[in-house]
Amino acid sequence: MSSKKSESTSTIGDELDEWFVPHPEVKIELESICRLHSILPEELFYKWESYTIRMGQERTILDVPTVREFKNELQETVEREARTKSHMRSADRRGAYATPRNAAKGGDVFSMLDGITPVQQSSSVGNKRKSDFKTPSISKSSKAHTTSSPSDGRSLPTPTEQAGNQSVSFAARQNPGQIIETLNGHLDIHDPPIAPHPEPRVKLTANTDLKKFRYRPMAMHLSEASEVLDDRIDEFQSLIQSHHGLDDSAFGNAAAQNTNEIVAVGRIASDSPEGKLNAASIVFETSRRTGAGLRVPLKVESVSYQFFPGQIVAVRGINASGEFFSVSEVLDVPLLAPAASQPSTLETFNERLGATEEGDYRVSSKTLNIIVASGPYTADDNLAFEPLQALCQKAEETYADMLILTGPLFDTEHPLLASGDFDLPDDCNIEPDRATLADAFRVLIAKPLQALAQAVPSITIVCIPSTRDLMNKHVSWPQDNLPGKKLGLPKQAKMVSNPVTVSINETVVAISAQDILYELRREEVVVGKPKESNMLARLPRHVIQQRHFFPLYPPVERAILPKTGTEEGIATGTPIDASYLKLGEWLEARPDMLIQPSALPQFAKVVENVLVINPGPLSKRKGAGTYAQLTIYPRKLSDEERSKGALVGHKLFERARVDVVRI
Numbered sequence: 001m002s003s004k005k006s007e008s009t010s011t012i013g014d015e016l017d018e019w020f021v022p023h024p025e026v027k028i029e030l031e032s033i034c035r036l037h038s039i040l041p042e043e044l045f046y047k048w049e050s051y052t053i054r055m056g057q058e059r060t061i062l063d064v065p066t067v068r069e070f071k072n073e074l075q076e077t078v079e080r081e082a083r084t085k086s087h088m089r090s091a092d093r094r095g096a097y098a099t100p101r102n103a104a105k106g107g108d109v110f111s112m113l114d115g116i117t118p119v120q121q122s123s124s125v126g127n128k129r130k131s132d133f134k135t136p137s138i139s140k141s142s143k144a145h146t147t148s149s150p151s152d153g154r155s156l157p158t159p160t161e162q163a164g165n166q167s168v169s170f171a172a173r174q175n176p177g178q179i180i181e182t183l184n185g186h187l188d189i190h191d192p193p194i195a196p197h198p199e200p201r202v203k204l205t206a207n208t209d210l211k212k213f214r215y216r217p218m219a220m221h222l223s224e225a226s227e228v229l230d231d232r233i234d235e236f237q238s239l240i241q242s243h244h245g246l247d248d249s250a251f252g253n254a255a256a257q258n259t260n261e262i263v264a265v266g267r268i269a270s271d272s273p274e275g276k277l278n279a280a281s282i283v284f285e286t287s288r289r290t291g292a293g294l295r296v297p298l299k300v301e302s303v304s305y306q307f308f309p310g311q312i313v314a315v316r317g318i319n320a321s322g323e324f325f326s327v328s329e330v331l332d333v334p335l336l337a338p339a340a341s342q343p344s345t346l347e348t349f350n351e352r353l354g355a356t357e358e359g360d361y362r363v364s365s366k367t368l369n370i371i372v373a374s375g376p377y378t379a380d381d382n383l384a385f386e387p388l389q390a391l392c393q394k395a396e397e398t399y400a401d402m403l404i405l406t407g408p409l410f411d412t413e414h415p416l417l418a419s420g421d422f423d424l425p426d427d428c429n430i431e432p433d434r435a436t437l438a439d440a441f442r443v444l445i446a447k448p449l450q451a452l453a454q455a456v457p458s459i460t461i462v463c464i465p466s467t468r469d470l471m472n473k474h475v476s477w478p479q480d481n482l483p484g485k486k487l488g489l490p491k492q493a494k495m496v497s498n499p500v501t502v503s504i505n506e507t508v509v510a511i512s513a514q515d516i517l518y519e520l521r522r523e524e525v526v527v528g529k530p531k532e533s534n535m536l537a538r539l540p541r542h543v544i545q546q547r548h549f550f551p552l553y554p555p556v557e558r559a560i561l562p563k564t565g566t567e568e569g570i571a572t573g574t575p576i577d578a579s580y581l582k583l584g585e586w587l588e589a590r591p592d593m594l595i596q597p598s599a600l601p602q603f604a605k606v607v608e609n610v611l612v613i614n615p616g617p618l619s620k621r622k623g624a625g626t627y628a629q630l631t632i633y634p635r636k637l638s639d640e641e642r643s644k645g646a647l648v649g650h651k652l653f654e655r656a657r658v659d660v661v662r663i
Contacts, residue, residue, distance in 0.1 A: 015041035020048075022062060029067045037074060046522070047074065053562045053599050055622065170379070170386040173624040178662045180626065183604040183611075187657040188364040190631040192398040197458040201352050201368065202401050204460055204494060205503040207588070210481065213497040215580055217476040225578035226293075229267070229553070232581075233287040236312045236333065237265040243334035254284050254315070255294035257322030263331065267553075268311040269295060277309055277525050284315070284325055297324040304528025305330045306538065308520055310553030312546060333545050336590040338609060339508040340647035346635050349505040355634040368632040369400045370504070373618045374513070374597030375408040375466065377445070380415055380565040380621045383422055385444050387619040387663050391627060392452040394663075399456055402504065406513040406597050407466025409482075410441055412572060413564040417470060441471055442488035453490035461493040464500060466513040468572045476575045477514055477550065478583040499549040499584055501591060506635065507652055510591035512549040512584075514574055517598040517614065519556040536603045540594060540612040549584040550574070562599060565621055592652035602626050604658035611653045615660065624663050631657040 016022060016030050019041050034044055051070050168174075237251065240263075252262030267285040270277045283295045296319065300307070307313070314331040350356070355366045377388040395403050416422040424430055428443045449461060465472045465482045474480035481495040489495075496502065499512035517539045524539070532538040542551060553576070561571035593611040602616030615628035633655040641648045 012041060016044075019045040020062065023064075025064050026062055026067055029064060029071065033067075033071050033074065036071075037078065050562050053620075168623045170384070170390075170624055173662075175662055176390075176624070179659045180662060181602065181604060181660040183606070183658040184654075184656060187631060187633065187655070189629075189657060189659065190367050190369040190398065191364040192369065193365065196399050196456045197401075200401070200458045200460060202460045203349070203352070203503075203505055204402075204462070206496060207501040207503055207508065208497060208499075208583075210497050210500075212580075212583055213474070213478055213480040215480075215577075217474055217577060220577050220579045226288075228579060228581050230287045230289070230293070233266055233285075233312060234289055236314070237287075237290065239334055240265060240314045240331060244331060251290070253286060253291040253294075254317075254319060254325045255286055255291050255296040257319055259318065259320055261316060261318050261328070263314060263316050264325070265290070265312065265314045268298075268307050268313060269309055271295075271297065277307070277523055279525055279527050282307055282525070284313075299324050299326045300527050303327055303330050304530065306530055306542070307525045307527065308523045308542065308552055310551055311542070312551075335545065335608060336547055336586055336588075338649050339589040339592050340649050341506045343637050343642050343645060343648060346506055346637060346648070346650075350634040352505070353634050361634050361636040364631065366634060368402070368505070368630070369398055370402045370404065370630040370632065371395050371398075371400050371627060372404045372406075372595055372613060372615045372630065373627040374406045374615050375468075376411045376414065376617055376619050376621075377405075377409065378414070378619050379623065383414075383416055383440075383444060385448070387624060388445065389448045390663055391618060392448045395459065396452055396455045400459055402460045402462065403452070404462045404464070404511070404595065406464040406511060406595065407472075407498065408468035408470075408513075409445055409463065409465070410437070410470040411466075412468045412470050413566055415565040415567075418566040437470055438486055446488040446490075449493060450488070450490045453492045457492070459492055461490070462502070462511075463489070463493055463495055464511050464513050465495075465498045467498075467575055476577040478577070478580055497583075501586070506650055507593060507632065508589060508591045508650070509593045509595065510549070510586065511595045513597060514550055515598045516543060516550050516552060517596055517600050518561075519552050519574065521600060522556050522560060523552060536600065536614075537605050537607055539600075540596065540605070540607045540610070543594070543596070544590065544608045544610055547586040548581075549586075550576070550581075553578075553581075592650050593656075602628075602660050604628065604660060606653040609651075609653055611656055611658070613658060618663055626660050626662055629659045629661055631659075 012031055012034050013027065016027055016034075020026075020030060022030060030041070030044065033039075034041060039047075048070065051073065240246070241248075241251070246263060250263050252258060252260075252264060254262070254264035254266060264284065264286070266287065268277075269283050269285045271281045271283045275281070279300060282298045282300060284298045285295050286293060298315070299317075305313075312333070314333065315325070315327045316329040316331060317325055317327040319325045350361075353366050353368065355361055355363075371391065371394065373391055377391075378385045379387075391403075394400075411417060423432065424435060424440060424443055428439075430439050430443070453459060453461070463482055463484070465474075465479055467475060467477050467479060469482065471487060472479065472482055477498065479498040481497050484493055484495040496511075498514065499510065501508065501510045503509070517536075520539045520542055521535065524542075530538060532541065543549065555574035555576055558571050558573035561573055563569045564571055590608070591610060593613065595613050595615075597617070598614045599617075600614065602614050604611070604613050606612070613628050613630075616626040618625045618627055632652070635648075635650055635655065637648065
């Protein structure tokens with residue numbers, strides 16, 4: 001018995017080392033939590049992720065005191081759920097013998113005479129019912145907290161604050177301007193000029209047809225959606241056949257019984273619509289052309305690979321019994337060719353930066369200065385948007401060439417915006433009774449961007465919406481751009497779709513505001529030993545290999561996503577319009593840079609020669625966040641590249657420095 005217990009403890013310890021890499025003392029506390037609540041280390045890691053996102057990364061360092069606070073919160077949650085279930089059971093027992101409510105009021109027992117005979121009701125009862133069913137306002141709920149400080153109408157006391165764990169004010173944030181991660185640190189950071197550039201040094205070109213995103217949302221037809229999903233499987237089969245040099249006879253139907261080894265291309269799915277995908281629940285979905293759309297279970301014990309729902313894979317194996325397909329090999333999916341340009345085009349952009357001589361390619365003042373930030377842009381307890389103002393100040397001080405802002409700008413998950421109970425600043429000259437959300441956007445967000453555009457006229461501002469943006473009537477993903485003129489944004493602000501692929505001079509940049517990395521983290525199944533042990537490098541590789549901004553299908557359920565600060569607490573999630581999923585595909589070339597905001601820890605990495613950046617949110621729910629600052633050096637051409645005149649790769653990952661900075 002003791003040997004089994006020690007074996008179990010060692011197994012838990014090994015898994016904790018894999019998920020957390022904890023200090024020995026922290027590991028003891030984590031093992032205690034696993035045994036106390038009978039949960040696996042993987043599930044504990046998900047709970048810890050949710051706790052970290054809710055509390056803010058600065059407040060949740062993996063040390064003994066924080067883990068003990070985390071343990072106490074888990075215990076309180078379990079006790080609260082137990083009390084709720086107990087209360088519901090007692091209510092059910094009482095309700096089984098209770099008299100129907102109409103009988104107590106003098107009406108008939110089963111409401112058979114409702115609408116036939118008049119029912120007399122006193123005014124006091126009527127007033128009480130109106131009061132009971134009225135939506136409580138924030139001002140009323142705040143009256144119950146007489147010990148709290150007076151509110152100015154733009155602050156909302158959260159339950160955590162009322163318990164004494166208040167948000168850190170933006171002015172009191174720790175280590176503003178601290179660089180917490182650097183990529184290509186051997187390159188010097190951008191040296192700003194003494195005055196703004198007289199002309200924009202950035203030429204912005206959209207590589208995406210923005211007009212196609214103006215489709216009518218919430219009008220999806222199942223037949224159209226199934227055709228889009230089918231076509232994707234067939235397209236990948238053609239790519240894999242060409243890449244591996246396979247004959248038509250090598251392919252077959254994985255769902256049909258066959259004693260010969262075949263290659264099949266299809267989509268990964270789960271055998272159950274509920275629960276997380278695991279190695280035992282993987283099924284292989286064929287297209288209607290290759291397998292009549294049938295599904296067959298996959299046996300993947302003999303391979304080492306990572307799977308997730310919606311992933312297109314090519315598998316080699318046998319279906320000898322007709323009941324399952326046994327996989328012996330997973331074939332590689334070919335990558336898109338890297339982005340490339342003519343040498344003359346690169347020289348033109350180098351001249352725009354002032355790099356005309358040999359030594360100019362190593363001078364930090366001849367570089368592009370790009371700032372990337374992701375929403376939310378203010379904390380949950382106010383609408384002051386102080387992080388956004390500080391970011392605009394930073395862009396003004398460094399005379400940034402470009403500011404990229406990904407949504408949400410005006411967040412539907414913000415408690416004050418969700419309730420609608422907030423006041424605009426006194427100096428905005430807008431009557432409160434006539435104020436609209438567009439007015440609030442112009443005052444709170446457009447105003448600091450206009451000030452930045454006036455201070456740095458040569459700047460280019462790119463705004464990418466999110467499905468959480470209040471100001472975008474396009475609620476589904478892929479998503480149309482924000483209405484720039486209506487929102488009072490400056491002429492330097494360019495509104496683009498979500499997702500979008502743009503060219504910044506020669507650099508091809510792919511941007512999506514939808515958090516695919518977090519959802520992939522929830523759904524990924526690792527079979528065997530992965531080639532890439534680093535999760536933050538492995539997840540973007542899925543996006544690059546699948547050639548799609550959102551290869552996961554179906555998306556993660558909203559209830560599983562991190563809780564929000566609103567009254568309901570349920571995240572917006574990913575409202576996908578499957579009929580238009582093709583708008584999220586990478587069609588022509590592999591981008592030089594992928595900007596992918598995520599709730600996962602911020603990072604900057606090179607994956608498959610693509611510079612992948614997660615700047616992190618500019619503002620967390622209870623504290624300040626981070627942003628990314630890029631210093632891009634000119635692309636130096638060799639004499640051989642000039643003489644040949646052929647397309648040359650951009651090699652951005654070698655000449656770009658990325659700093660992830662605390663705001």
